[in-house]
Amino acid sequence: xxxxxxxxxYNLKNLLIWITVIVLFNLMFSSITDLxxxxxxxxxxxxxxxPETFLKAFNLDLNTLSRPEGLFGSEGMTFMFIFFGIFGIxxxxxIFAGEFDNKTIEYLLIKPFSRKKIFxxxxxxxxxxxxxxxxxxxxxxxxFFKLFVSENYSNIVLVSFSLYLFVTEFFFASLSILISLIxxxxxxxNSIVMGILFFMYFGYSVTQGVKNAEIIRKISIFNYMSTIDxxxxxxxxxxxxxxxxxxxxxxxxxxxxxxxxxxxxx
Amino acid sequence: MIIVKNLKKYYGKNxxxxxxxxxxxxxxxxxxxxPNGAGKTTTIRILTGFLxxxxxxxxISNKKMPFEIDLVKENIGYIPxxxxxxxxxxxxxxxxxxxxFYKNIDLNxxxxxxxxxxxxxxxxxxxxxxxxxxxVAILQALVHKPKYLILDEPTNGLDxxxxxxxxxxxxxxxxxxxxxxxxxxxxxxxxxxxxxFAMIKDGKVIKSGTIDSLRDISKKLIYIxxxxxxxxxxxxxxxxxxxxxxxxxxNNDLKDFLNELVKTEFKDIEIKNPALEDIFLxxxx
Numbered sequence: 001x002x003x004x005x006x007x008x009x010y011n012l013k014n015l016l017i018w019i020t021v022i023v024l025f026n027l028m029f030s031s032i033t034d035l036x037x038x039x040x041x042x043x044x045x046x047x048x049x050x051p052e053t054f055l056k057a058f059n060l061d062l063n064t065l066s067r068p069e070g071l072f073g074s075e076g077m078t079f080m081f082i083f084f085g086i087f088g089i090x091x092x093x094x095i096f097a098g099e100f101d102n103k104t105i106e107y108l109l110i111k112p113f114s115r116k117k118i119f120x121x122x123x124x125x126x127x128x129x130x131x132x133x134x135x136x137x138x139x140x141x142x143x144f145f146k147l148f149v150s151e152n153y154s155n156i157v158l159v160s161f162s163l164y165l166f167v168t169e170f171f172f173a174s175l176s177i178l179i180s181l182i183x184x185x186x187x188x189x190n191s192i193v194m195g196i197l198f199f200m201y202f203g204y205s206v207t208q209g210v211k212n213a214e215i216i217r218k219i220s221i222f223n224y225m226s227t228i229d230x231x232x233x234x235x236x237x238x239x240x241x242x243x244x245x246x247x248x249x250x251x252x253x254x255x256x257x258x259x260x261x262x263x264x265x266x
Numbered sequence: 267m268i269i270v271k272n273l274k275k276y277y278g279k280n281x282x283x284x285x286x287x288x289x290x291x292x293x294x295x296x297x298x299x300x301p302n303g304a305g306k307t308t309t310i311r312i313l314t315g316f317l318x319x320x321x322x323x324x325x326i327s328n329k330k331m332p333f334e335i336d337l338v339k340e341n342i343g344y345i346p347x348x349x350x351x352x353x354x355x356x357x358x359x360x361x362x363x364x365x366x367f368y369k370n371i372d373l374n375x376x377x378x379x380x381x382x383x384x385x386x387x388x389x390x391x392x393x394x395x396x397x398x399x400x401x402v403a404i405l406q407a408l409v410h411k412p413k414y415l416i417l418d419e420p421t422n423g424l425d426x427x428x429x430x431x432x433x434x435x436x437x438x439x440x441x442x443x444x445x446x447x448x449x450x451x452x453x454x455x456x457x458x459x460x461x462x463f464a465m466i467k468d469g470k471v472i473k474s475g476t477i478d479s480l481r482d483i484s485k486k487l488i489y490i491x492x493x494x495x496x497x498x499x500x501x502x503x504x505x506x507x508x509x510x511x512x513x514x515x516x517n518n519d520l521k522d523f524l525n526e527l528v529k530t531e532f533k534d535i536e537i538k539n540p541a542l543e544d545i546f547l548x549x550x551x
Contacts, residue, residue, distance in 0.1 A: 001359060003363075003366070006355075102353065103348065103350035104350055104351060104352055106346050107346070107350065107351060107406075109315065109316060110314050110315070110339065110342060110344045111339065111367040112336075112340040112367050112368065113339075113367060114336045263316065264311070264316035264317065265277070265317075
């Protein structure tokens, strides 16, 4: 058993639980999509009476709600963004801050592996885990929509949603790595980065239509991966997603440099 | 060779070490002695690459620590003061994990160490007692037959029987030419196995030299109950407390004192090591 195998082994149970939750969630949403769409005229006429700002705050859009991807894009994706963000945060803090919490970092750093190699192998395991959750989401959402949704829908939209979720988990995982190395404490890291996740997500959605709060939306990554606009345009924000991934990789690179140089105080 | 010269490290405003210097040659064991908080662990943490010094230098095989630690890690064996391994891992999994870091591990030597130390392989690490955790720590530090051994209070938590086995192992590695730094706050164990010593207090080395010169400093407290006091015992330092004679005998004079003692009558005898702090106080007198 080497470092990579050890990390996979001790995070496997966690990954399987999260995959199960995500798959069941996709199954639930896909299976009710037809039912909700067939009966949504009453809901739409009710929602038409609501102020636009109110609807935006709950990520609701009348035009997109009438499409099969609309229910998932407006409601399902709210949960998914949070789920994927939390998965990235907790996994990264376990892999990095966990070594400081358990004081096993002392053992690891005296073994004949450079700090760079230890860091890289841990990031590799983190990336594969985040990719696997994304892959299961993508495969099951495509499969369940094919099985349960009878109306026409766009696979491009579903693939874009999956991409946004991967970007979200990777972005928050990268922040969690950096904060893990600064705080060297798993619980504190989780609290700080989850705080940023909730601030970014709800700061983006709740302030929709509020002009004064534009700055909050601008610093949120979710502003650049709008699910409503994706459904409207039937096209994803690929460049934005790519740029957020570049930012995440930059944060990981900074974390590696910090890890290479930092004093280990236990 | 390990060279530590004028090493200084502060944690913000708090002192870690102020001025620590010593050298350890091949086939030599240096005892780094000092009370808790003296700076032993800070010195070790610089040598093991965990901390950067503010001043001075720490060299292992002429490589500057912590900056060139990767060049010598293969040849370092380290026993931490506080043993922390992966709680969920079984000991046999841990040994497999530990093997993955080294190119060539002598499996026969690993088996030999397991047998000598009496390590239980199937238990999870979190289920082990402090002493058993320490045994695993000893194994992972010695199994790759390192040239440099850095031991931070390695006998803490070990029972006397295992302690003895551990000393034998360390002496075996010494014969193999290892350079050994042995940190301890127990003077008697340093006297037992080290060749040289460095006494550290408040972050400074206050005395160093060969182990024979340490014997001039170290002493035993000998409590003798219902002693029939004779003139010959007068030349040794003593005090009387509730009918108990308490002699302070330097280790170098111990044989002489015991020879005098057997010539007289007493009911019971207790031999104790004085607290390290008391010895340090004497040095400052």
